[in-house]
Amino acid sequence: xxxxxxxxxxxxxxxxxxxxxxxxxxxxxxxxxxxxxxxxxxxxxxxxxxxxxxxxxxxxxxxxxxxxxxxxxxxxxxxxxxxxxxxxxxxxxxxxxxxxxxxxxxxxxxxxxxxxxxxxxxxxxxxxxxxxxxxxxxxxxxxxxxxxxxxxxxxxxxxxxxxxxxxxxxxxxxxxxxxxxxxxxxxxxxxxxxxxxxxxxxxxxxxxxxxxxxxxxxxxxxxxxxxxxxxxxxxxxxxxxxxxxxxxxxxxxxxxxxxxxxxxxxxxxxxxxxxxxxxxxxxxxxxxxxxxxxxxxxxxxxxxxxxxxxxxxxxxxxxxxxxxxxxxxxxxxxxxxxxxxxxxxxxxxxxxxxxxxxxxxxxxxxxxxxxxxxxxxxxxxxxxxxxxxxxxxxxxxxxxxxxxxxxxxxxxxxxxxxxxxxxxxxxxxxxxxxxxxxxxxxxxxxxxxxxxxxxxxxxxxxxxxxxxxxxxxxxxxxxxxx
Amino acid sequence: xxxxxxxxxxxxxxxxxxxxxxxxxxxxxxxxxxxxxxxxxxxxxxxxxxxxxxxxxxxxxxxxxxxxxxxxxxxxxxxxxxxxxxxxxxxxxxxxxxxxxxxx
Numbered sequence: 001x002x003x004x005x006x007x008x009x010x011x012x013x014x015x016x017x018x019x020x021x022x023x024x025x026x027x028x029x030x031x032x033x034x035x036x037x038x039x040x041x042x043x044x045x046x047x048x049x050x051x052x053x054x055x056x057x058x059x060x061x062x063x064x065x066x067x068x069x070x071x072x073x074x075x076x077x078x079x080x081x082x083x084x085x086x087x088x089x090x091x092x093x094x095x096x097x098x099x100x101x102x103x104x105x106x107x108x109x110x111x112x113x114x115x116x117x118x119x120x121x122x123x124x125x126x127x128x129x130x131x132x133x134x135x136x137x138x139x140x141x142x143x144x145x146x147x148x149x150x151x152x153x154x155x156x157x158x159x160x161x162x163x164x165x166x167x168x169x170x171x172x173x174x175x176x177x178x179x180x181x182x183x184x185x186x187x188x189x190x191x192x193x194x195x196x197x198x199x200x201x202x203x204x205x206x207x208x209x210x211x212x213x214x215x216x217x218x219x220x221x222x223x224x225x226x227x228x229x230x231x232x233x234x235x236x237x238x239x240x241x242x243x244x245x246x247x248x249x250x251x252x253x254x255x256x257x258x259x260x261x262x263x264x265x266x267x268x269x270x271x272x273x274x275x276x277x278x279x280x281x282x283x284x285x286x287x288x289x290x291x292x293x294x295x296x297x298x299x300x301x302x303x304x305x306x307x308x309x310x311x312x313x314x315x316x317x318x319x320x321x322x323x324x325x326x327x328x329x330x331x332x333x334x335x336x337x338x339x340x341x342x343x344x345x346x347x348x349x350x351x352x353x354x355x356x357x358x359x360x361x362x363x364x365x366x367x368x369x370x371x372x373x374x375x376x377x378x379x380x381x382x383x384x385x386x387x388x389x390x391x392x393x394x395x396x397x398x399x400x401x402x403x404x405x406x407x408x409x410x411x412x413x414x415x416x417x418x419x420x421x422x423x424x425x426x427x428x429x430x431x432x433x434x435x436x437x438x439x440x441x442x443x444x445x446x447x448x449x450x451x452x453x454x455x456x457x458x459x460x461x462x463x464x465x466x467x468x469x470x471x472x473x474x475x476x477x478x479x480x481x482x
Numbered sequence: 483x484x485x486x487x488x489x490x491x492x493x494x495x496x497x498x499x500x501x502x503x504x505x506x507x508x509x510x511x512x513x514x515x516x517x518x519x520x521x522x523x524x525x526x527x528x529x530x531x532x533x534x535x536x537x538x539x540x541x542x543x544x545x546x547x548x549x550x551x552x553x554x555x556x557x558x559x560x561x562x563x564x565x566x567x568x569x570x571x572x573x574x575x576x577x578x579x580x581x582x583x584x585x586x
Contacts, residue, residue, distance in 0.1 A: 008507060075584045076577065121544055144544035154517035163561045170524070175542040179500070180520040184507050188500060188521070196546065276514040328573060335574035336581060376561035384564030395569060409569055412576065 004194070011187040014194070019304060022193040022200035024117055027305040035438045035453050036460035037306055039313075047206035047308075048109060050253055054214055056112045060140045062104045063214050065096040067222040070367075072336040077356045080414045087232060087359035089352055091367040092219055095341055098140075099168070100372025102215055103133035106203060106242065109211035111137035114199035120144060121198040125189040125303060127151060127162045128286045128344075129371055134201045135172035145174040146198065148189050152180050153279045160385050161285050161344075164376030181276045186303065202303045209242045209308035216250020219366055220259070230256035232363035233355065235348040238263035238318070239291040241299055241311035247368055248314035260316045264351035265292035266344075267320040267419070268403045281404040283323050283386045287347045292318075297426055298433035312430055312465050319418035321350040322398040324408040328416065329353060330379045343379050345371035354418040383407070427465040428475050434461060435481050486531040488555045495524050495557035496540055498550030523548050524557055 004010070011018075020026060030042045048056065057063045070089040078086030097104035107124075111134060114122050121144030124134045131147035138145035147169045152158045158178075166176045177192070179185050193200055202208060216234075223231045234251065236244045248261045266288040271278050273290040282288070296318070299307040326343055329350040334340040349367045356365050375381065387393050392406040397415055401408040410416050438451045461472045476482055488494050501519040508515075525540030525548060532538045538552045 008501065008505065072581055072585075076580055079580060079584050146542075146544055146546070152520070152522075154520075156520075160561045160564070163559065167559045167561070170543070173543055175523065175525070175544045175546060178522045180517070182501075182506065182510050182514050182519050184501055184510070184519050188519075196544075272511050274509075274514055275511045276517055331570050331573040332577055336577050375563055378563060379570060380567055381562060381564035383567045383570070387565075387567070393567070393569065395572075409573070413580070 006191050008184055008187040011190045018190050018194050023205055035434050035457040043206050047210040050213055053109055053211055057108045060108055060137055061098050062108045066093045068093060070337050076413055077353050081357035084361060085357055086361050087356040087363040087365045089356050089365055094369040095372045099133040099136035101129035102369045103130040105211040105215055106208040107133035107137040109207040110201040111141055113207050115141045115143055119199035122201040123192055123198045124201045130203055131165055132168040135169040135174035139172045146192060147174050148177045150181060150185050151178040154180060154276050157280055159285055160376035160381045164374055181279045183274050203240055203242055204302040204304050204307040204309050206308045209246045212246025213250035216247040217254040220251055220254035220256040227364055231259050231366045233260040233262055233365045234368050235262045235264050235352045236368045237287040237347040238265050239286045240309055241295045242309035244311040245309045245314055261314055263315045263318040264348045265289045265320050266326055266347050267322050271404050278404055280389050283382050284344055287344045297429040318421040319351050321418055322401040324398045324401055325350045325416045327379050328409050340373055342371040342373040342377050343382060345369050351418050354416050427467060430465055431461055431475050432479050487533045488527050489531045490527055492527045493556055494527050494552055495522055495554040496550030497522050497553045
């Protein structure tokens, strides 16, 4: 066997070949050679049917989580809502999954697929709940598991939330490789895939994303049982986009086409996710705009050539909330509803509390997930950690919060107010990224000509952004990319 | 003075520099580029005996061999629920007062 070079550049240059072996998908068969690729063909030819996924998840105890009606938080929201307003708030308790989050749904299909295709183990690059989910599913199915985490800054100070997840992964028998801050994590991850021959349990393959469709189906069915109707709105915490994509597809599959799908992220504007000195100045490690916006406006930045998570295809609205608002609502959930859950999962709860006040009293809004809580991963240690790292914590108006400088807990619940992101801007940014990406692909293939797009590409961009073809053409003109 | 800190089969943590600053990607921010990319992994010590600071090999939870500087023996977890954040106490009191009014 010849020794292969393992420098960052050498590994990155073998990326395509390594990933193909590690996910067993040849993505080239979905490509058109220009901007368009066949998303639905990718989803159906490499994924599993909804019925198969339900049965795979039933084998390992995933899904069928409880749905709670949050009567006390609804009452508080109605206090601040105009007359006749204040939708009933429901919460899907995904913390009840085996590894404590909805990520078990994503991991279940991936690990099942890896085992079926003879892989000896699975690898996931994640600092979040997904690592624990893959480790738990791998333990159930008798596969080895490696989780690669970005964990520490150069002082070797780690986010307590990430350290807790390392503990949980080790509890399930996984190897946990902890790295300091930096996107070169990806070449270390490629090197591990190459040397072990393990399956890349990516968050962004069809296996992972179709695994979440059952969550959308359950929400629709449980709401019909409980209220006689599908929900008026569903709020989804958004980072890489898979949670939103899978849930929305599941809602549609269950006949809940009328439900408004709202993405929510924690506002971390101004913080650089690859910065060593800013790493511990944020109090959320996922569900924030630092992932949410880049992945919404360019999904194909993940660890597979084409991501199955394409949130712009499904979102009706995208809102942000501030760190202080989410911490406040986490405490509120424990104190008024008797449910102690992890902060990151409550991003959509904070958004729903505000959005419910715009909606009629007869309407319903579902908070689509919760996550487990414990040492390190809890409102108390996360705020104590922020304070120890020089972040000013105080009561005030969350509007004045500056990520990385302070965290402002609302003086009272009336100050919890979502901010809408401009979907038009996000769509335009998506189109710009898609065209630039296609151009880079052409250049990488030694075909330096300018990207040309035909009707098929315009149709694709329209599907990707939920605009009509005329709007796509107009956006391209405005961007000067004709 | 002990002449060994760990023996074969002990659960240990190793540390290794993966990329020194000069080999880091040009795409990382300047503050990140000035520091190395570092790695920490736990596993079972492979050799007969070793002292903290020795270059050693370990066998990880999945049986993979990894190498680096021996840093800890029996590494544990010390994360906790942290020092009390007094502001959090106020939130529950406020919400219970609101609820008492609203549900009267």
